[in-house]
Amino acid sequence: MMAEPLQVTHIITDLSTGGAELMLYKLLAHLDHGQFSCRVISLTSDGPIGDKIRALGVPVQFLGMRPGFPDPLAILRLVGWLRRTPPDLVQTWMYHADLVGGVAARLAGRAPVIWGIRNSNLDLLQSKRSTGWTVRTCAFLSNRLPQRIVSCSETARRIHIGLGYRADKMVVIPNGFDLELFHPDLSARTELRKELGVPQSVPVIGLVGRFDPQKDHQNFIQAAVILAVRFSETHFILCGDGISLENPLLAGWIDSSGLGKYFHLLGRREDMPRVTAALDLACSSSAYGEAFSNVLGEAMACEVPCVATDVGDSAYIIAETGRVVPPHDPQALANAMIDLLALAPGQRFALGVAARQRLEKYFEIHAITKSFEQLYQQIMIHRESL
DSSP states (O other), X not given: OOOOOEEEEEEESOOSSSHHHHHHHHHHHHSOTTTEEEEEEESSOOOHXXXXXXXXXXXXXXXXXXXXXXXXXXXXXXXXXXXXXXXXXXXXXXXXXXXXXXXXXXXXXXXXXEEEEOBSXXXXXXXXXXXXXXXXXXXXHTTTSOSEEEXXXXXXXXXXXXXXXXXXXXXXXXXXXXXXXXXXXXXXHHHHHHHHTOOTTSOEEEEEOOSOGGGOHHHHHHHHHHHHHHSTTOEEEEESTTOSTTOHHHHHHHHHXXXXXXXXXXXXXXXXXXXXXXXXXXXXXXXXXXXXXXXXXXXXXXXXXXXXXXXXXXXXXXXXXXXXXXXTOHXXXXXXXXXXXXXXXXXXXXXXXXXXXXXXXXXXXXXHHHHHHHHHHHHHHHHHHO
C-alpha cells in the first residue's frame, strides 16, 4: 500500500518576483508530488508568483498582513489555518516568514519547521528597522523554533552564524536553475535587437533586478559611462520592477550619464529566458544583501558570461567563467566588462560554454530539488525516532 504524501506548508513573506519567490516556485514545479503535497501561505498579499504556483495545482492563501512588525491577529489567524489543516512539515522563506511562521507553527502543533535564509550581509542604514529587529529575534529564537535552517549560500551561512544563528542547524542548499527553460538561443538575440532597434553588430550588456538600493543601479550606470569611452556603441538593457523612465531617480542618473539613447528600460518582463539569451554580457552590480544571485545563474545557463560584484556567493557561482569585482567600484566594474568585451569572439563563447557546464554540474534544478526532498525525509525520520 502506497504511503500518503508528506504534507508540506510553505510560508513566505510575499509572492512578488524576487529570488526567494522564484526559487519556491521552481521547487514546487519539480518536487515529486507523489511524495510531497504542498500548499503556500503568503504573509502579506498575492502576486505574480502566486498565479504561477496556482497553475501548478498548489493551493495558495494570503494573510493580508501589512509590511512591518507582525500583526498578532494575523498570526492567530495563521495558527488557526495550521490547526485546521495540520502539516507534517513547515518550510518558511525569508526573515519575517521565519519568525511569524515559526511562532505560528509552534503554537499550532508539533510540525517541525525549516527556516530559509535568503540574504547575506545587511546594510542596516538601507534596510528597514523592522528587518533588523526581525533578524536579531530570529537569531535568539534559532535555538528553539527551527529544526533546520536552510541558507541559499555559504556566505550567508557564515554571516548568520556570526549574528547568533544556531550553527549546527545550518545547511546550505543553493538555488537551482532550469536548464531547459534557460538555454542559448541565437534567434532571441536577433529578435530582441530588432524589437529594441539595436544594431546586430554592437555589444549588449544586461542588468536584471528590481530598483532597490541593494542592486546599486547607480554603480552600473557609472560603470557604463567609463565603458563607453572604449566601446562607445554598447547598449544596456535593464529589467525589473521599478525600471522605467517614470522612476525619477533612475531616469536622472541615466540622463546625467549622457547615454540615454543606449539604455533600454524594460520593466518587469515575462520572457526573461528570451531577454537573457539575447545578451552578450550579464552584470550584477549589487552593493550588499545578495546571497545567491538568480540572474547570474540564468545568464550562465544561456551561455552568457557574467560580471558581478563580490557579494554573497557570486564569486563561487561564476568561478573562472566570468569576472568578479569589489562592490561600490564603478571603475573596477567597467574594467571587468571591458576585459570581456575585448576578448576574441571564440574566447568569450568558450567562457559562456564553461558557465553553462558549471550550472549543469552544481546548480541544476532537479539535483537541488532532490536535496530539499532528502532534507524533508531526514527530518521526518528523526522526528519518528524520538
